[in-house]
Amino acid sequence: MTKQIPRLELAEMESELGAYLTPRVARLKYLGELFKCAAHAPRVLLSFMRFTDALKDALPDELTEAAVLTTATLMENRYERNQHERLCVRLGFGRDWIAEVERLKPDEAVLMTPAQKAVQSYAMAAVQSRGLHCSAEFDSLVALVLPAQAMSIVMLVGRYMTHALVVNTLELEPPVPSIWEDGFDGDGASPKDVRRSGS
Numbered sequence: 417m418t419k420q421i422p423r424l425e426l427a428e429m430e431s432e433l434g435a436y437l438t439p440r441v442a443r444l445k446y447l448g449e450l451f452k453c454a455a456h457a458p459r460v461l462l463s464f465m466r467f468t469d470a471l472k473d474a475l476p477d478e479l480t481e482a483a484v485l486t487t488a489t490l491m492e493n494r495y496e497r498n499q500h501e502r503l504c505v506r507l508g509f510g511r512d513w514i515a516e517v518e519r520l521k522p523d524e525a526v527l528m529t530p531a532q533k534a535v536q537s538y539a540m541a542a543v544q545s546r547g548l549h550c551s552a553e554f555d556s557l558v559a560l561v562l563p564a565q566a567m568s569i570v571m572l573v574g575r576y577m578t579h580a581l582v583v584n585t586l587e588l589e590p591p592v593p594s595i596w597e598d599g600f601d602g603d604g605a606s607p608k609d610v611r612r613s614g615s
Contacts, residue, residue: 423452430458449588474568482532483572485517486539491580494590501595505602531560539573
């Protein structure tokens, strides 16, 4: 893990960024290391987090999580994958559904809806081809969701590729383990409380 970038605590951050992150830290009970590093560019991080919030508002949770778990798995981003596994549990998605998404085999999926499979197929094609060879998968997606949702999914996949690039460059360890490692069962939090936890 690289230590070249000093880690900033909440009280050391630019005031607007600190205020924006405080409710998240209260919900999560920890300050993610990505925030501690990226806080050196507070305007950029604030824009990134507002972008993230807008994407959450633009899509239903099940499409968001299908895209996020797929992208995080493909990008080997355990930091985000582990957090979103936990979020999925809290949102009431079954562990079997989470495992099915993480298998990255939409054609064999039995628990995912057609729209969720289309999201996964698009995300896989987009990530693996760098967006160069995914028009068929995107057309299939557009046939099942609204245009605004389709474009939001494209932007969502890009957001989580960016997150993976940061985490993998800095070699950051996940702030929480995978649900497959510790048997996480939701710790009593409600979906309303956890939906904006993130990164």
